[in-house]
Amino acid sequence: MNQSIPIRTLHESLTEAEREAVEAACSHYEQRPAAAIDALMIVQQQRGWVDDERLYALAELLGMSATELEGVATFYNHIYRQPVGRHVIHLCNSISCWLQDVGALEQHLCERLSIRMGQTSQTGQITLLPNVCLGCCDKAPAMMLDGELIMDLDKDKLDSILDKLQGEGNG
Amino acid sequence: MDKPLSSHLNIEQPQDIGAYQAVGGYQGFLAALEQAPQKVQQQVKESGLKGRGGAGFATGEKWRFVPMGDDAPKQKYLICNADEMEPGTFKDRWLMEGAPHLLLEGVMIAAYAIGASQAFIFLRGEYRLCARRLQQAIDEAKQAGLLGENIRGSGFGLNILLHQSAGRYICGEETALLNALEGKRANPRAKPPFPQVVGLFGRPTIVNNCETLCNLPGILRHGVQWYQQLSDSPDAGTKIYGISGRVKKAGLWELPMGVSAGHILSLAGGMQDGRKLRGWLPGGASTDFLLPEHLELPMGFDAIAKAGSRLGTGGIIALDDGHCPVGMVLNLLQFFAQESCGWCTPCRDGLPWAVEILSRMEVGKGTQEDLDELSRLCDFMWIGKTFCALAPGAVEPLRSALKYFADDFAEHVDKGRCRYRH
Ligand SMILES: Cc1cc2nc3c(=O)[nH]c(=O)nc-3n(C[C@H](O)[C@H](O)[C@H](O)COP(=O)(O)O)c2cc1C
Ligand code: SF4
Numbered sequence: 134m135n136q137s138i139p140i141r142t143l144h145e146s147l148t149e150a151e152r153e154a155v156e157a158a159c160s161h162y163e164q165r166p167a168a169a170i171d172a173l174m175i176v177q178q179q180r181g182w183v184d185d186e187r188l189y190a191l192a193e194l195l196g197m198s199a200t201e202l203e204g205v206a207t208f209y210n211h212i213y214r215q216p217v218g219r220h221v222i223h224l225c226n227s228i229s230c231w232l233q234d235v236g237a238l239e240q241h242l243c244e245r246l247s248i249r250m251g252q253t254s255q256t257g258q259i260t261l262l263p264n265v266c267l268g269c270c271d272k273a274p275a276m277m278l279d280g281e282l283i284m285d286l287d288k289d290k291l292d293s294i295l296d297k298l299q300g301e302g303n304g
Numbered sequence: 305m306d307k308p309l310s311s312h313l314n315i316e317q318p319q320d321i322g323a324y325q326a327v328g329g330y331q332g333f334l335a336a337l338e339q340a341p342q343k344v345q346q347q348v349k350e351s352g353l354k355g356r357g358g359a360g361f362a363t364g365e366k367w368r369f370v371p372m373g374d375d376a377p378k379q380k381y382l383i384c385n386a387d388e389m390e391p392g393t394f395k396d397r398w399l400m401e402g403a404p405h406l407l408l409e410g411v412m413i414a415a416y417a418i419g420a421s422q423a424f425i426f427l428r429g430e431y432r433l434c435a436r437r438l439q440q441a442i443d444e445a446k447q448a449g450l451l452g453e454n455i456r457g458s459g460f461g462l463n464i465l466l467h468q469s470a471g472r473y474i475c476g477e478e479t480a481l482l483n484a485l486e487g488k489r490a491n492p493r494a495k496p497p498f499p500q501v502v503g504l505f506g507r508p509t510i511v512n513n514c515e516t517l518c519n520l521p522g523i524l525r526h527g528v529q530w531y532q533q534l535s536d537s538p539d540a541g542t543k544i545y546g547i548s549g550r551v552k553k554a555g556l557w558e559l560p561m562g563v564s565a566g567h568i569l570s571l572a573g574g575m576q577d578g579r580k581l582r583g584w585l586p587g588g589a590s591t592d593f594l595l596p597e598h599l600e601l602p603m604g605f606d607a608i609a610k611a612g613s614r615l616g617t618g619g620i621i622a623l624d625d626g627h628c629p630v631g632m633v634l635n636l637l638q639f640f641a642q643e644s645c646g647w648c649t650p651c652r653d654g655l656p657w658a659v660e661i662l663s664r665m666e667v668g669k670g671t672q673e674d675l676d677e678l679s680r681l682c683d684f685m686w687i688g689k690t691f692c693a694l695a696p697g698a699v700e701p702l703r704s705a706l707k708y709f710a711d712d713f714a715e716h717v718d719k720g721r722c723r724y725r726h
Contacts, residue, residue, distance in 0.1 A: 161465050162485075162487075162505075163379075163505045164486065164487070164505060165487075166486065166487035166488070167485060167486050167487040167505075168487065169487035170467075170468075170469065170470050170484075170487065171467075171468075173470070174429075174468070174470065195487070197487070201488075204489045205487060205488065205489055208472055208489050208490060208645075209469070209470035209471050209472050210470070210471035210472060211429050211430075211470040211471040212470050223430075226635075226638075227391040227392075227589070227635070227639055228391045228392055228589055228621055228632065228635050228636055228639070229391065229392050229548040229549060229554075229621060231627075231631075231632070231635045232548070232549045232550055232621070232622075232623070232624070232627055232632075233550075264430070264471075265389060265391065265471075265473060265639055265642070265643065266389060266390070266391035266392065266393070266589075266639070267430055268388055268389075268393065268394040268396075268397045268428075268430070268431065269394060269397075270391075270392050270393070270394045270546070270548035270554065270619065270621075271394060271546065271548055271554035271555045271556065272554075273548065273554075277430060280430075280432055281432060282430070282432075282433070
């Protein structure tokens with residue numbers, strides 16, 4: 134049941150490099166659908182998020198139905214099924230950060246970016262999302278910026294990070 | 305004192321394979337290869353090693369159910385559970401960032417012991433530095449002929465694949481993890497059949513925690529007696545204990561199993577100036593609160609259970625007198641409500657319900673009926689009534705807070721406000 138599936142409509146939807154990367158991921162597992170997360174991540178890394186067209190194409194490539202793959206994609210906090218900004222901030226909101234009053238930092242971030250948690254700044258530069266415990270509890274509060282952990286946050290540190298990100302657009 | 309897990313751990317620049325081998329690294333694995341797999345299993349059983357993933361299940365005992373011998377299925381799997389998403393827990397990240405080869409050696413020993421030719425490290429996606437360092441270590445081990453076919457002429461072959469997950473707490477539950485790795489929605493599976501017999505892709509599979517596996521190289525290299533003398537408590541070996549919250553210096557320490565929580569707090573320099581300890585969770589978000597009067601208890605599986613909580617992951621979370629206990633429980637329950645996989649009704653509906661009540665209560669709009677309802681919910685989501693241990697784990701901090709911080713809850717109801725809010 135797991136022979137490779139003839140590739141028809143996929144040609145326009147996925148780049149050759151993406152298809153090859155997905156094939157390589159599939160080869161690691163006994164069954165092709167096991168590469169679902171890898172495949173979604175491959176597309177997301179290229180395009181920032183996973184749109185419907187790519188989801189259909191990946192489902193076909195993986196030999197699963199689009200609804201099944203959608204069920205997987207929407208299950209995870211770090212697979213984006215909606216467009217995000219050029220940079221994504223995930224601010225930890227779990228207990229060790231809460232005890233370091235991360236709420237004040239969240240408020241500060243929202244005010245500076247003029248958005249609420251879950252939104253993208255008007256310029257499309259920064260998306261702000263919550264995250265469960267980032268495992269940096271000894272250096273709380275913590276966040277993830279474009280996938281990298283940043284710890285020991287305070288207002289000054291946040292400001293200098295935001296200054297840098299927001300400066301990029303003009304420079 | 306011996307610190308087999310952390311004495312060579314370096315978070316800035318972990319040892320490469322050469323440096324690791326220069327201090328005896330991979331000798332445990334090579335010693336294992338000289339013996340029959342069942343003998344390796346026997347040693348681990350005799351060592352008394354208990355799983356560090358939270359439940360404290362004896363590792364040798366767990367392995368015993370894997371079919372062995374010529375009639376056993378040819379394909380078996382060993383999985384390292386490195387999904388570490390339990391709030392207040394950060395020990396596995398430390399081990400993987402600082403000592404990637406130690407974990408690989410543990411994975412190799414466990415895989416050999418159960419006869420698995422393929423291993424997976426199931427890593428939470430947020431741990432990117434771990435991913436880079438583990439992949440580098442895997443590549444080095446391949447180059448050195450410690451992975452691949454017919455390792456050192458033993459006839460045993462092994463591949464290790466690093467799988468990066470995409471962020472969902474339930475994936476750490478071992479049967480949900482199997483579904484996640486198969487590319488399915490990560491709902492837990494019914495047991496039996498147990499993963500040891502019918503696991504990943506239907507094959508015999510062992511899932512062990514990252515820290516558990518890191519204990520194996522020492523046991524194989526230095527023997528059972530050495531391992532047992534590391535601790536004089538009922539639990540063998542050392543443990544990575546940690547503490548976070550408003551302490552002077554939050555962190556992690558490798559200590560003999562069974563040291564007191566008070567000792568860990570003192571290593572952290574005590575509470576921050578002007579803050580007093582009100583309560584603590586011994587091992588992550590899903591363990592019952594204990595009080596300052598419990599600080600002298602040994603941090604061992606039985607002693608903490610006797611006091612009404614669980615050792616869990618050994619990552620202590622300290623609640624100080626500048627934070628509201630009701631607010632803390634609300635934060636914890638929000639986590640569990642969000643991360644519920646939605647498979648069974650008590651958890652899917654009960655957790656958001658508890659969050660709704662706690663939110664009301666925190667802003668002073670709760671009633672006595674709400675308090676009664678919270679107690680009922682604790683019962684409604686307890687062990688045996690839900691499909692997996694996530695919901696009972698969520699109940700633990702809630703029920704113990706209702707008991708130990710009853711006055712705080714009552715004050716919110718009676719005065720219609722939270723004294724910690726301005
Ligand atoms: C909701 C939930 C989440 C869990 N998350 C983890 C985890 O992130 N890491 C882990 O090692 N064990 C986790 N566990 C425990 C595992 O199910 C399993 O018991 C453990 O990996 C076994 O390893 P051990 O025997 O080496 O302790 C979790 C359990 C539950 C119920
Ligand atoms: S208890 Fe919660 S997490 Fe576990 S199966 Fe039920 S809904 Fe899913």
